[in-house]
Amino acid sequence: MATHKILLAEDELALGTIVKESLETRGFDVVFCGDGEEAKTQYTAQKPELLVLDVMMPKKDGFTLVKEIRQMDEHIPIIFLTAKSRTEDVVEGFGYGANDYVKKPFSMEELIVRIKALLDRKSGQNNGSESVEIGQYSFNFAKQTLTYKGSDQMLTHREAQLLQALYEHKNELTDRSLILNTLWGNDDFFNARSMDVFITKLRKKLAQDEQIQILNVRGYGYKLVC
Template identity: 45%
Template sequence: MKAKILLCEDDTSLGFIIADQLKSLGYDVHLASDGKEGFKAFNEDHFHLCIFDVMMPKKDGFMLARDVRKVNADVPILFLTAKSMTEDKIEGFKAGGDDYLTKPFSHEELQFRVKALLKRVNVDVEEEEEHLVKLGSYTYDKDNYMLTHPEFEKKLTKKEAQILAMLCKFKNQVLPREIVLNAVWGQDDYFVGRSLDVFITKLRKYLSQDQKVSIENVHGIGFKLEITHE
């Protein structure tokens, strides 16, 4: 399996050039053109490394890194920036970044930084992500969007599957509401918020066969998928 890289760069030409350079090194690259698109992509797939341009529309690289760190504390983040000021680098590290690359940079420097970051976190690209999740007496197949129970089976829609996958990742922890909205819809306004409530209600119904499994509201914050053990 190739190492997968999420590249977020709003300069289309530069984005394609960097993506091609990374692909020539044997990496699998997903290119996003802004921070909101990047965060959605991050939550829809599994990436070994993130490369974020700092200055992007809708959600800049620092904001994107902070959102990513709320759901994944370990994935390496490399910032790309036209600025070399110390204050910007400090802000990048505070946002959760691991390294900084100042534009313009050479193909060799990009190659070195990427290899160093993947090595630093000891990424095993052969390791398979867990696709079957046990939720009490349920089994959730994340690949096929299938939720099964001895007396129940349900094929989830894409959005139902995305929301349940995030709840599973935060099992028995609080999942902030805005993180779900930005990850699934790319925005967190009132209307998509109402849609999220509808999907949560549906998921509660699907999980109602097991009293030890529940999705709880955490007032003013978000949701918690609670699995109680006897």
């Protein structure tokens, strides 16, 4: 079984050490950093498969780090560790490109489940390469690309997942709770807000074809019209 390399950035040494050792006992190869600048350097040097990042770190905070990493890699799964409870902070994290978040204090089992789920989804992208037509766009889930008249746009992991879910029910109402429970693991308020952020991003990326709409049916869900 291949070992997955994870980059962990956490400025609380005791917590970081516990998380590192716990992940290593589960077979993960963990690179542990104590601040955002070190994490950026190690990301470039180590080429990890997944990032687990604290939001509040010295030298470079998690939001800034993710913004910089997303300019280099649109696809690597990223999980935020956050003690923040304000909805705006969680939504901001997803807006910068995070795939998931775990609120402190958390159980190691919860973190490991979320890590495995993201790695499994990333692996699943390589199982097929067929493109589907969405209006004038060509959508390739495996490659996470949207192509319009020969020009490619890269999608993030979560954007591709969400668009795939909408496409599978195109021209039909898609239950909001179903998407949230399938992709985010539950349909709580924080996850619902983050999904709204991704819907807005997808609308912008599909805007060149005026015949495509993602409708919000209040109280129920979304409908991809194409």
